[in-house]
Amino acid sequence: MNIYDISEKAGVSIATVSRVLNNSPHVSKKTKEKVMAVIDSCGYVPNAFARGLGLNTMKTIGLLCPNAADPYLAQALAYLEQEFRRFHYDCLLSCTGRELDARIQGVELMKTRHVDGMVLMGSTFIEAKDKNNEYIRKAAEKTPVVLLNGSFQCDNVYCVVCDDQRATMEATQYLVDSGRKNILYLYHSKNYSGQKKLNGYRMGLESRNIKPQDSLVQFFTEDKMNVMDVKEHLISLHDKGLVFDAVLTSEDILSVGAVKYARAMKLSIPKALSIVGYNNSSFCLCCEPELTSIDNMLKALCDHCVATMLGVLEEKQMPQKTVFTGELVKRGSTL
């Protein structure tokens, strides 16, 4: 069943059918109704491939997600897809993992499929070594790219970020102002966003005249970023004599590990140990007490990603970078 069949049954040319389909104003009411009747009775739907070939677009956006199983990125995925769909764009998903090669492949694939645009999700997408981001530059020559939580200066690449540095700084200050002196900082990524958060932590301390100490900054690789490993590591730090009365983390899951540690050591939260997470994810409500966490406005970020992409596709002038401000959501894990 194609446009020729319809045109025959309706006794008009395919051009007219096409016009009806795309409700062009240059069709008489009568023929329009006649054609519509045939279309409906046949349940005819135009062939998306043919249309794609002609228009050189299938209204598709590529969503590149390092890990769809991560609750935070999963939530972002849901927000993005929902919003794009609202504007009649479909989303092609590619879970690229953390490896650079796989990400390059993912982007390549999206180019191959002629997506109208791509969203690179999460701060891990931008590598510290600029050479490793060359493929993004390349892709952006043909296809608009929007970065969710990534910062990258390049033509046709648009960044939508949360000011991680400021949010982390304020959280640090909040901890100090509540009486904490020795704030342990746990983080899991050394990329741009990871650096910003670390900076924020240091700036927060310095703004309160506390000298940052390297021993209070602990890095976890991706594969160690789980509740158990964090707990064990904190116990070993404590056993080595490290003193800390607060834990600030770059990810909620690290904070959950800190909660586990406190329970193992019979430390009361927040009396003996304050804990602050990052992302305000569903993990926060699972803890006892519930986690104070930095909300980085994911819904707003995602909606803005979509709006930016749509703007670019309509050839409007769009801001190269948009910065949202995070918000500390205070719950039971802090004083």
Added chain:
Amino acid sequence: MNIYDISEKAGVSIATVSRVLNNSPHVSKKTKEKVMAVIDSCGYVPNAFARGLGLNTMKTIGLLCPNAADPYLAQALAYLEQEFRRFHYDCLLSCTGRELDARIQGVELMKTRHVDGMVLMGSTFIEAKDKNNEYIRKAAEKTPVVLLNGSFQCDNVYCVVCDDQRATMEATQYLVDSGRKNILYLYHSKNYSGQKKLNGYRMGLESRNIKPQDSLVQFFTEDKMNVMDVKEHLISLHDKGLVFDAVLTSEDILSVGAVKYARAMKLSIPKALSIVGYNNSSFCLCCEPELTSIDNMLKALCDHCVATMLGVLEEKQMPQKTVFTGELVKRGSTL
């Protein structure tokens, strides 16, 4: 840059270029190399839309997910996408939400886009009223459908499920055998899978000569399925005089609520209250103590969904239904 440009530069016909592209065996090594050289130097990539039009496929699978933000479904999404990609299929995502209309729309959209197949994710997809599943029947006439965790008898629909009933029954028996008499059952879905789990709970009790009691079965609507509401509800049940020494739930998050309840009431887990969840999700490790939970073999289920779909697409004969067996993962929340 299209196939004509390449053929011209290489001094061959487009047919030959096409043959090289699809590495047909009927090309001499020499011309193949010559053509390849041109292709590489131009960075030519065949147009996916044109190819799609000709072959009537773009090697795309539609993934229909009620809620990508749900950790369990998010994990499934990641597994499915990864496995499909391994076989060079791309995935189109549609987060349909829980409403029937939206799901119908989602399926409709996938049909419109001529996906090669669809995976309907999660037990919520199949409605109790058979009339409401008519749209799936309709879709399956044209496109193979694989159900992840759904049971549905229909031509060209393939089901990959975990035996929820059996798993729940065994968990119930395990609780009884550890000395529990009053097992509270919390569930969140009345669809096929929800019914099976409920049956399993009842059968488990009866197999140990305990009479199921309606007061010990509590239903939570989707919007009440969160930690806080569950906790409050359990407190109110307790205040009304309901006695229970164990909680079995149809979803881990409900169990997290039970953990919260226990802490609020100063009940020790598992001494005063045993708790068993379902899905063995990341929430299990966040609790103190960690949750015992039913693992329904998600990775295996997803891989099998993909294998089934690929088999169907290769026109192999595939089993209409495959049943995996769940496994109780014992952790600190039970004796």
Added chain:
DNA sequence: TTGTAGGCGTTATCAC
């Protein structure tokens, strides 16, 4: 082994 030509199902540009 290689080339020619027709078809895939649209949309868009012309005439009329």
Added chain:
DNA sequence: GTGATAACGCCTACAA
């Protein structure tokens, strides 16, 4: 307002 016809870029008989 409507109809013929040429793109769009690829694949694939069939012919050479």
